[in-house]
Amino acid sequence: MSETLLSVRNLSVVFAGEDGPRTLIDDLSFDLGKGEILGLVGESGSGKSLTCRSLVRLMPSPNLTIASGSVMLDGRDLTKAPDSDIRAVRGRDIGMIFQNPTSHLDPLMRIGDQIAEGIRIHRGVDGKAARAAALDILAQVGFPHPARQYNGYPHEFSGGMRQRAMIGVALSCDPRILIADEPTTALDVTIQAQILRLLMDLRESRGLSVILITHDLGIVAQTCDRIAVLRQGRLLEIGDKRDVLGRPQHPYTRNLIASHPSMPERQAAFVPAREPAIPKARPLVEIDDLHVRFPVTGRSLFSGGPREFSAVKGVSLQVMPGETVGIVGESGSGKSTLARALLGLTPISEGHVAFDGADIVTERAKALRKLRREAAMVFQDPYNALNPRLTIGAMLAEVLAVQESVPKERIPARIGELLDLVGLEREFAGRKPLSMSGGQCQRAGIARALAVNPKLIVADECVAALDVTIQAQIVDLFRDLKQRLNLTLLFIAHDLAIVRNLCERVVVMYHGEIVEEGPTDKVFAAPREAYTQALIGAIPDIDPDRPLLSPRGGDDFVEETSGLVTGEA
Amino acid sequence: AGVLTIGRREDGTTFDPIKTAQNVDNWVFSNVFDVLVRVDKSGTKLIPGLAESWTVSDDGLTYTFKLRDAKFSNGDPVTADDAAFSILRIRDNPGSLWADSYKIVDTATAADPKTLVIKLTGPSAPFLSSLALPNVSVLPKKVVEDMGEDAFGEAPIGSGAFAVKEWRRGDRVILVKNPEYWDAASVSLDGVEWISIPDDNTRMLKVQAGEIDTAIFVPFSRIAELQKDPNLKIHLDTSTREDHLLINHEHGALAKKEVRQALDMAVDKKAIVDAVTFGLGEVAYSYIPKGALYHYADNLQRPYDPEKAKAMLAEAGAADLKLNYVVNAGDEVDEQIAVLLQQQLAKAGVTVDLQKVDPSQSWDMLIAGDYDISVMYWTNDVLDPDQKTTFVLGHDSNMNYMTRYNNPAVKDLVAAARVEMDPVKREQMYVDLQKMAKDDVNWIDLYYSPYRNVSRANIENFDQNPLGRFFLEETKKN
Amino acid sequence: MHRYKFVLYRPLQFLPVLFGISLITFILVRLIPGDPARVLLGTRSTPSAIAAIRAQYGLDQPIWLQYFYFLQNLAQGEMGKSILYKIDVLRLIATRIEPTLALVLSAVLLSLVIAVPLASLAARSNGGPADHIVRFVSTFGIGFPPFWLALMLIIFFSVRLDLFPVSGYGETVADKLYHLILPALTIALSLSTVLIRSLRTAMIAELKGDLATAARARGMPESIVFWRHVMPNSLVPTINLLAVNIGWLIGGTVVVESVFALPGMGQLLVRAIFSRDYMVVQGVAMVFACATVLVNFIADIVTVAIDPRVKQ
């Protein structure tokens, strides 16, 4: 490790709750070297964000206090420095970028002005000089047209550009240390790679030290120098990334690594038991030249321009019974729309969708009746997918009652069976979603899907919101159910690694169209389309020696997302 | 000298005298326009106005008026032509609200510029006093015709003591002394402002604070308090207002005279006078109010006796009488009376259901006969009792003021009194009418009340006659 | 500037709203029992006199025909004639509109002058004594009946202290403003309680929110955090609330106008309803409706100007 810049010793943070104090950060010590990138990993709630906020004493609530320990920067203890000093440290010495740029940027202020504001205050320069410096920073963080984009408002930019702006705002104060709290979680893989690359470049060019918070070991593996693993507010281990990833000391770390979808073990777990699809069977789902268009709102009477926006443009796809198909593609590429259309939840503008032989367009009633009884959906956000006011039992009972799939008196028993199937204790029948963890909620969501005795399950990003270890469990659950119940699974994800180890076939979507389709191993081994290559190339691999981006692989697509997106609906 | 400011409830509606029947308008007309014949301060005598003198032919059909040398505020002389124009206009104009009262006029002509001759279609004792009504004020014919009626209604020209300088609608009417007024020399004020201040409290506070000189419509409840203020003078001027309880004679037991008499005895008028008027009113006993011509001071006053009333009701077979009482919403006094009456009648075993309705609607209900009892009031516009008598007892189109009272003897007497030209005989006829009405209980007389005005102590001669006219030409501001 | 394009086409959307309002008012006022002619004639009304007046104002026509004439007039920019005042309704309204307009405007300004500093003070001392006092006062203040408050203000400020006139409306601009202080204060006191509560809540949310955190993380002084970031973002929701309240105010100043004897539209309306002066009720309702629509329109423009995200 290089010369130590920041040194944290025995840091403890206590929450003064109603039921007595709770220690959220427990005796944490670590150092940050000059020009080093330190990765902070751990499951949700492990205290990663809190640790970093404690460094600059930006507690999220007055009930949280630093109980003991020190944070040494330039020989000063930041935990004891007076308020005015700490304010000077914030931004000037330690800059922060946050996970959600949308809420952390001022929506009412021009991007450039937000950067210039920091420059004016911290460097004490006048407006004109600040503007010049801001333009410079905009260019540095990858805005292709700084002069024009200076005047843009946050909402006019894509997520990736907003994150760049956020980094720009942090850089405006010219800090020595940058804390990046999950800066890429909300972004597509390709954009994620660009942002990570930007951070690494900045480290090079400015000699920044970076603390990178993430729950994705892959990111850490490819960007960080050292890794610290946190769990329940405690530091489990810290060390050089090769040591930690290669020779993890703590069982939890080992589990974390083993859960990563790109791990060889997990890929091996995939049994390419391609029971050669019974050739005589007709496809369960047939999609033929499907178009879905949405009316564009917010257009005025007088303005020209398209009245409609095509979310899905001419997609054709067949899914055989028992098959597992992965659909991948960046955000907005039309994956969810496709799924909703095939379940009859979104009106079809053109083309045909048939489920088990029934055409949703021509024989709507029949197809819908079939769909409602034989197809089910599992959603991304486990909390949002469950009615917060119903207990899991009530929710399942309602489905069973409405579907009339089991006699009334059998309902309680069936609920028990469903909970067993998804690996939840039976007592969960009496719990409400808010008292359950994300993984548990997701299981309940799957139980609900199973309650209809489905032939087809459409899982829309159903693991994206979960921690890696939980992710792995859910994926295993799917694999297990699929085999036991002979389910057909349509698995939508933007995380290609998961698709790679769960699906037999993969469909790549881009701008509403299918750009590539084929058996998973083939597509991953030899992607034909540049877009697919970029997607695959951008998957952070847990192997520390793989480069972050296949050299400039996705360049064609960088332009797509770098401009103002005001033209979009 | 000085400008007198007067606070009143509402702003006026128009200055075209024939098109309004509201007191707020009439009271200002008296100062801006002039009439041929005026009513004196006592409210019981006619005195010369624009007509210096007049003669009536023996058949009582031809009236000849001699006009004095007067000028309108624009300097034009007041001519007999103007007077004739004004009288025919109120009779014939489609917008006139008073046409019915002047149908008796056959012709009105100018014999010469200063002599007006009016011929009637039949004899009429009250005709002369109807000429004192502000609505039949003499208007400048030429100006009305040149400006057009509507424009005149906003910026009138008159021959009164004051002229309209500005009318800020909803706020105030600003009058200035009219130098052309025939008696201008005796007018002391430089001008008058009638200011509308709808809230009673605010209006009183405004005089108390000295921001205005006078305020009219002082609530009964405030008199005692204001009397204590040495800076203020309270003016309680005799009025012709009488409040009474209408009875719908066509509704069931109310058709029986005995029942109505019993109700009269069940009402404690004294208590009403005490509670509602704070003792300022006076118990009423005749439909012709105190202070009006031919008022009969010795009319019967039935004693308050709820027990006897109860017995009489039982005897008449109306032991458990139920009455529907229509109350005017928004009128503080009306609502108070309603509450009191309800309780008083209950003592005589009568159940009263109060039904509060918007005042404009209560009219319709009364006309439709959709009520049993209801409190109303009447203030005379003209000195002669005929107008009110006709409405109340004359069996005319208004069903005797909505009571549906029916007594042919009374009806005939009213008609006879109208054409009786001998004052002594005529007075006796009205005394008889008052007795008959009381006996029949056409309605229940409740109380008479005075006009209640307040002024700053430095204001002198701020007087109102029983017909409501303010004698501002005599008022002084020291 | 295509965000502002709605300024061009929105007025078209007002038309159906105003049409609906005119129709409803028309039917509503004619459903009221009572007859303008009878009100006009007062106690001396006779059937013949009533019929004459009704014919003169076209009240004897079938109602749909009356409405047709009304629309026809409206298309020519006229609103008929007042039965009570005998002049054109529009002219009548023109003589009465200023005090109401001035009252509403000054009340709104005054309430902002009261609410913004107090809400800021409370939000910045969130949980502190200042916050408690402001919260208590604003919560308690909501329940005062305006006419009572008005009388108390008159008794205290005008009668006891002799600082302001009891009532009325002045002649010169300065005089008018002087007369408007108490009435505006009456309204502003109740309006500001609503604004304070909304603004304070928004500010506290913003002060705790990501935006403020991000600004603090950049080492921004608390004053910049508050004035440059928290304040504008908290104002956005309050603008809408204010617009709704102004809408209410426009038609609801009658009590204050009455207590302070302001010759405004509220009083005109009440008297018109009581005397069944149909055309005036109709006209005033239309003017009020237009004003409400206009206020919301302005609020939309202001919102768009402040908040670049909003598209109308």
Place this chain on the structure above:
Amino acid sequence: MTAALAPAWKAVRRRPTLLAGLILLAIFLFVALMAPVIAPYDPILQNGDLRLQPPSWSHPFGTDNFGRDIFSRVIWGTRVDLQIAVIGVVFPFLIGTVVGTLAGYLGGKVDIVFMRVIDIILAFPFLVLMLSIIAILGPGLQSFYIAMALVGWVSYARLIRAQMLVLKTADYATAALSLGFSGPRIMFRHLLPNAIAGSVVFSMSDCVLVLLSGAAISYLGLGVQPPVAEWGVMVAEGQSFITTAWWITLFPGLSIVTLAFGFSLTGDGLGDLLGVRE
């Protein structure tokens, strides 16, 4: 029952605002229910000998110009005013909830029609409506309720509609749809309970608005029928005595303010409890 209430009680206890508000409301409710027992005199019985008495031991709030005991009238008035606040809000709430749910969930033409109606009502001068309805139906509470219901539902409809627009895109709504649940079931069983918190909180401030509107109507003389004791009417009637007999207006006035305070506190507390920001 008690077990089910325990967590609710715990949640309330931790919020002094809510607790204070609920206690205030409970006191008013108690007074209203027990009015015949608590009130020392008949609220409408007049006594000519006792007119305009200042507060004393036998008449703690004094007497009015009819010699009626103001304390008793205030107590009986609680019944009427609680009723005004509650009924004046319940109907708008119900109508607004149904309309908002339908408009928000169904969207399309239904939404457009309701939104236009709402636009019209929002721009419709409340005073014209209120006075016309009172004029049509006669003064009194039922006219007041009808007028309030005709106008008041708009706020609720807008609140619920906005929530519905968000909630109907929630995954659990999509899930319900994909499971073949009927529209009404999704709207009223799944979405509405999650959308209603904001309206519940708003209904508390609405109670205050209704009380004040009632008082304003009384000022214009169109309030409840006499001799019923109602605070707004008492204040309005007592106005003429404001400088001589302050107690006639003060006590009913304070009652309005205090009841309004109770509703506001409860609303604030509920907002906090349900996580609603107005």
